[in-house]
Amino acid sequence: MAGPGPQAIDRRQAWFGPQYVGQVVSQAGYPWKAEPDGNDVYSFDGSVGIHPGTSLHVQVKCYRGTFKHTKSYPIKDAWRANWDDLTQPAYFVVVELPSDLSSWLDHDCVNRWTLARASAYWARIDPLPPEQKSIQVRTADRFTAATVELWREQFLDYADSHGLRRGAVS
Amino acid sequence: MINAYSAATSYLLSHGWDEEAITERAGSWTKRDALTIVPFTLEPGSLSWAQFLEGVAGVQRITIADLEREILGARAQATPGPTTDRIELDLHLSGPGVRTHETEARRFGLFVAATADVVTELIKDAYHLARHPNRLQVVGGPGEGSVRIQFREPVPVVDEPLFDYPSATVEGQALHRLAQIFNTADQAAARPTDSLLDAQVILDPGARRALARVARLMSGGGWSADGFLTRPNDRPLAVGLSLAGAHRLRLSTEDAEEKIRTITHHGLMDGWTWSLGEMRFNTDAGKSVRAAVPAGLQLTVAALNSNPDQRVTASFQVLERVGPKGTESTQHALISITPDALLPVDGG
Numbered sequence: 001m002a003g004p005g006p007q008a009i010d011r012r013q014a015w016f017g018p019q020y021v022g023q024v025v026s027q028a029g030y031p032w033k034a035e036p037d038g039n040d041v042y043s044f045d046g047s048v049g050i051h052p053g054t055s056l057h058v059q060v061k062c063y064r065g066t067f068k069h070t071k072s073y074p075i076k077d078a079w080r081a082n083w084d085d086l087t088q089p090a091y092f093v094v095v096e097l098p099s100d101l102s103s104w105l106d107h108d109c110v111n112r113w114t115l116a117r118a119s120a121y122w123a124r125i126d127p128l129p130p131e132q133k134s135i136q137v138r139t140a141d142r143f144t145a146a147t148v149e150l151w152r153e154q155f156l157d158y159a160d161s162h163g164l165r166r167g168a169v170s
Numbered sequence: 171m172i173n174a175y176s177a178a179t180s181y182l183l184s185h186g187w188d189e190e191a192i193t194e195r196a197g198s199w200t201k202r203d204a205l206t207i208v209p210f211t212l213e214p215g216s217l218s219w220a221q222f223l224e225g226v227a228g229v230q231r232i233t234i235a236d237l238e239r240e241i242l243g244a245r246a247q248a249t250p251g252p253t254t255d256r257i258e259l260d261l262h263l264s265g266p267g268v269r270t271h272e273t274e275a276r277r278f279g280l281f282v283a284a285t286a287d288v289v290t291e292l293i294k295d296a297y298h299l300a301r302h303p304n305r306l307q308v309v310g311g312p313g314e315g316s317v318r319i320q321f322r323e324p325v326p327v328v329d330e331p332l333f334d335y336p337s338a339t340v341e342g343q344a345l346h347r348l349a350q351i352f353n354t355a356d357q358a359a360a361r362p363t364d365s366l367l368d369a370q371v372i373l374d375p376g377a378r379r380a381l382a383r384v385a386r387l388m389s390g391g392g393w394s395a396d397g398f399l400t401r402p403n404d405r406p407l408a409v410g411l412s413l414a415g416a417h418r419l420r421l422s423t424e425d426a427e428e429k430i431r432t433i434t435h436h437g438l439m440d441g442w443t444w445s446l447g448e449m450r451f452n453t454d455a456g457k458s459v460r461a462a463v464p465a466g467l468q469l470t471v472a473a474l475n476s477n478p479d480q481r482v483t484a485s486f487q488v489l490e491r492v493g494p495k496g497t498e499s500t501q502h503a504l505i506s507i508t509p510d511a512l513l514p515v516d517g518g
Contacts, residue, residue, distance in 0.1 A: 162193055162196075
């Protein structure tokens with residue numbers, strides 16, 4: 001838990017990432033619930049209310065700089081221990097930010113808009129095979145409001161393919 | 171100990187959710203357009219638990235903390251009362267249908283009547299009787315607990331037909347059978363795909379109908395039942411039936427889409443559980459079989475099981491419950507069991 005007052009840049013990016021994801025989810029029209037600061041008990045930073053009765057979990061990582069085509073994160077033991085319990089789709093999102101903190105948000109006073117110099121990329125992390133050692137996101141998989149709609153479709157596909165929606169049209 | 175899947179689905183049942191589907195790993199539940207997936211491995215404190223609470227709390231419009239408290243605190247903690255010289259089924263009803271030791275009188279009365287009918291029907295089933303008088307007693311007076319109800323076997327009459335069973339009355343035996351069925355249904359609520367409930371309720375239509383009626387009344391009353399079967403000169407047998415268990419009991423006694431075939435195995439006894447009326451058996455072909463045992467064979471099975479080297483020949487009904495996506499479960503019910511002749515001991 002952070003104390004009061006200005007925090008180091010690592011802490012700021014740890015806050016910024018889930019909030020950026022939350023903004024995109026909000027734009028898509030879905031509820032976003034971020035885990036309280038420093039309380040990602042299950043190695044997830046937030047969840048999307050993807051369907052009435054169902055929330056899907058999202059792990060968010062924030063990266064300062066620009067990666068070329070892919071970015072990999074080794075799967076920590078704690079992640080695997082928590083995610084072994086996954087019974088629904090879950091996602092990993094990497095938020096990319098400029099190295100220079102002052103340019104994360106650009107406030108245009110004349111036009112009265114704000115530009116977030118951020119982008120995000122996603123990968124699905126379920127099921128997580130034992131032999132998988134890392135999670136990789138690709139620049140081709142940009143995280144936008146349309147992604148959240150895709151996640152909803154993936155959840156319904158998951159429910160259908162596992163026989164969990166009896167009335168579903170296949 | 172509370173089973174989280176059973177507790178969670180009991181909550182859902184009492185708040186207007188319907189069971190949508192059951193798979194090998196999870197059940198899915200719907201309420202209007204809402205859908206929640208409940209894995210059988212659900213455990214408080216786990217990721218699945220957090221995910222379940224979050225999804226359902228949003229639909230029920232309550233906080234996650236209140237939802238968790240309501241789910242985990244729903245069942246009564248019963249302790250066995252003193253043993254009398256007669257068999258008693260001592261149940262504490264709790265759940266959303268009970269508030270400060272009060273519940274709806276009319277439905278409660280129907281539940282008492284339906285339980286008495288089940289006992290009579292179980293007797294008729296076990297002893298192939300066309301009719302049997304309704305003699306089950308109910309014990310009045312104040313008692314601790316949520317809403318407490320004690321069913322007691324009648325005082326034995328002199329010419330009572332004595333069966334090979336540690337009770338003087340058939341009602342006492344039927345109360346024991348009912349306790350086994352309740353426990354099996356409760357276990358089925360915890361793990362619907364790993365249950366012998368269908369096999370336990372291969373009964374005469376009258377007994378199935380009576381059980382279905384009790385299950386419906388419990389579901390409608392919003393009651394879970396927890397308590398003990400107390401027997402003279404024996405330890406109390408814990409009995410429990412959650413709302414989710416009552417739901418499973420209703421499905422098993424009402425649904426009839428089953429394929430039944432008969433099979434005979436030779437092998438060795440591998441266990442017997444009084445609280446569930448369930449035996450385990452290892453066939454000569456190397457297969458392990460769990461089977462429901464009808465009342466009339468339970469003492470025989472218990473006796474055969476007491477000899478670890480006892481070879482037997484056992485015939486089973488094999489039930490295959492057929493769902494919309496094919497076979498959903500396969501269960502065994504014992505039909506007959508005979509000890510194989512012991513090999514002569516070579517005395518040298």
